[in-house]
Amino acid sequence: MPTESWLSHNLGSIVLAVAAVAGASLAAFVAIWNRRKELEHDRYLTNQEHIRTVIDATVIQSSATQTLVGDFLSYITVFEADRTKQQQAAQAVGTSKEQEKLDKWEREAREKLEAEREKTRPKLQELMESSIRLSIRLPLDDPIVLTYEKAYQAANALFLALSPGVTENRSEDSRKADKALNKARHEASRAFRDACRAWFNVDPPPRGFWKRLAHR
Numbered sequence: 001m002p003t004e005s006w007l008s009h010n011l012g013s014i015v016l017a018v019a020a021v022a023g024a025s026l027a028a029f030v031a032i033w034n035r036r037k038e039l040e041h042d043r044y045l046t047n048q049e050h051i052r053t054v055i056d057a058t059v060i061q062s063s064a065t066q067t068l069v070g071d072f073l074s075y076i077t078v079f080e081a082d083r084t085k086q087q088q089a090a091q092a093v094g095t096s097k098e099q100e101k102l103d104k105w106e107r108e109a110r111e112k113l114e115a116e117r118e119k120t121r122p123k124l125q126e127l128m129e130s131s132i133r134l135s136i137r138l139p140l141d142d143p144i145v146l147t148y149e150k151a152y153q154a155a156n157a158l159f160l161a162l163s164p165g166v167t168e169n170r171s172e173d174s175r176k177a178d179k180a181l182n183k184a185r186h187e188a189s190r191a192f193r194d195a196c197r198a199w200f201n202v203d204p205p206p207r208g209f210w211k212r213l214a215h216r
Helices: 002-093 096-137 145-164 174-200 209-214
Strands: none
Touching: 002 096, 002 145, 096 145, 096 209, 145 174
């Protein structure tokens, strides 16, 4: 039949045409898929760079504030011990001159401690505010957000426990509790740094197929 004869005669051309259309469609699909993956990869890297900037700033800020709290602990510990010795010495002598000397020493030492306390207080406030920036950039259950909050809480708890020592010696139990609070502060701070380190070591998602081939 004429139709069968035509098909038989042109079958090879038809197969080639269909293959060409299929190949072009596949190529277009791969190109679109590849481009989408490239855009996702670029968006990921841009977002990660913003997060990295926030984390870097927070790590620096947290480290500096933790150092201030640690220094404040040292100052209070030494001051309370010295104040006890000075008071005992003044009582042993029992003269008004010796009491005036004690009052002068204590006033000057307290002024220095108050300056340290007021230098540390706003830094702790800044740490609390930084948690908001982290929670915007990262999920609320992200290890960095969670450990950062614990590190802030531990530092603030120690600071609040130490602050009364500026004006008067605290009880022996309070001074003993400083060690536990300081240990908790160190552990929380270390956990925060570990969480940040783990985040920095995460590999980005793969690029588009052809770009991956080009970089091999």
